[in-house]
Amino acid sequence: MFQGLTGGLSRVLGYTTAPDSSHTIPSIVAEPETKSIAFPAVGSQQRAGTAAPTPSLSLSLPGADSDDDGEALEDQEEDDDDFVSPGAPRLRVNGSGATASKRNSRPLAPSDGQSGGLLPPPSTVKVVKAPKGRVRVEKGFSxxxxxxxxxxxxxxxxxxxxxxxxxxxxxxxxxxxxxxxxxxxxxxxxxxxxxxxxxxxxxxxxxxxxxxxxxxxxxxxxxxxxxxxxxxxxxxxxxxxxxxx
Ligand code: HEM
CATH class of the missing domain: 3.10.120.10 (Cytochrome b5-like heme/steroid binding domain)
Structure with missing residues (x-):
């Protein structure tokens, strides 16, 4: 059920996660719909308390990043030679075993009752890739x-x-x-x-x-x-x- 939910959200946000055979597939933590579903499953690793940190999906805005985050994003951009649209929110999936941390912890849905949560429409969650060798021309010179x-x-x-x-x-x-x-x-x-x-x-x-x-x-x-x-x-x-x- 949860994998289905993850897949659905990924499609909406235009984001895909590569399967990692060494870890469990990242998923979104959600409250079980009914009390009858036992989660974690009886006898599972999670219930035994030995599992990796719970995977989470979160959105954050560039302006809201701490310095630490900014560096991480810069590194990522340098590696990929990508141009990330300045206004686009960052989407990060923390899968089990990945570098899960408290960073970028703005939740998808507001938990504090304030406005926010899914702020931008999904269509704005887009990474604009600058083709190799191409220079970004000045505004007005396309x-x-x-x-x-x-x-x-x-x-x-x-x-x-x-x-x-x-x-x-x-x-x-x-x-x-x-x-x-x-x-x-x-x-x-x-x-x-x-x-x-x-x-x-x-x-x-x-x-x-x-x-x-x-x-x-x-x-x-x-x-x-x-x-x-x-x-x-x-x-x-x-x-x-x-x-x-
Ligand atoms: C000395 C002559 C030229 C050189 C060395 C040159 C070099 C380049 C380079 C290195 C790129 C980026 C690589 C790429 O996107 O494929 C590029 C892109 C481009 N250039 Fe030139 N260029 C020259 C003349 C011209 C002229 C005369 C035109 C048109 C009148 C032109 C139109 C374009 C276009 C449309 C692109 C984007 C190509 C694409 O997206 O496939 N270039 N050029």
Whole structure:
């Protein structure tokens, strides 16, 4: 019965516990529904008093953590390279044999009659995982924001080049700063300066191709990305050879 209850709650909260063969499965302590159920079972280890500490499930908010907790969570985040949504409550299951402690002991249901308990809706209990290598872009510089900027057409993304021009490698090389950055992809010259801060891989990665043909760098990083669509309003012209003297 209790395992069923645990499974049900885990599904609701979007949390799963890995089975540990060396310990009993973590469960939620609840009052038996009727007096007729003997718990712990007669003759069991629990009744004999030799069992591990009772497993418990608890929620706590980041702000409510003690210093000790903060460190533990930091360690966990460093290990996993995860980004944990700042407002999300921490969910911790203390299984038998695990590092059960008094920390994070805010109960799921309020036992003191005060408001609280299941404060946030289950949908907010979510760990946002930052993909490896991807940099978190500034607020207002998501891919969606880039799409909006392109759609409105209010900003000239070419940097003042009304018609596509012919660009030589020496001309291309002059546009190699964050403020004025051109790059070549498959023979097309793009003014990528406006896109730099929107790049999910970070400005630094983009700048590796500043003033150059960056096709190879791009393909090595993410051949699946559709640069033609993303940069269509940034087209400056076409790469041509230096004129022979
Ligand atoms: C010098 C050229 C470039 C380099 C070295 C570079 C490098 C990277 C790296 C290291 C990442 C993070 C890894 C990843 O999420 O897969 C990334 C992500 C990304 N870059 Fe670039 N990038 C370049 C140019 C561009 C350009 C020109 C565009 C589009 C116009 C672009 C669009 C993206 C997108 C959409 C992602 C997220 C990819 C994903 O989630 O699968 N990048 N880039």
């Amino acid at each position: 891919q969606l924001d880039w799409a909006k900027l392109n759609r409105t057409g209010e900003v000239d993304l070419t940097g003042g080049i009304p018609e596509p021009i012919r660009v030589t490698p020496s001309e291309l090389a002059k546009h190699n700063t964050r403020e004025d950055c051109w790059q070549v992809y498959a023979g097309r010259v793009y003014n990528v300066g406006p896109f730099l801060r929107y790049h999910p891989g970070g400005v630094g990665e983009m700048m590796r191709g500043a003033g150059k043909d960056a096709t190879q760098l791009f393909m090595l990083a993410h051949a699946w990305v559709n640069y033609e669509t993303l940069l269509e309003n940034c087209l400056v012209g076409f790469l041509v050879p230096e004129p022979s003297s």
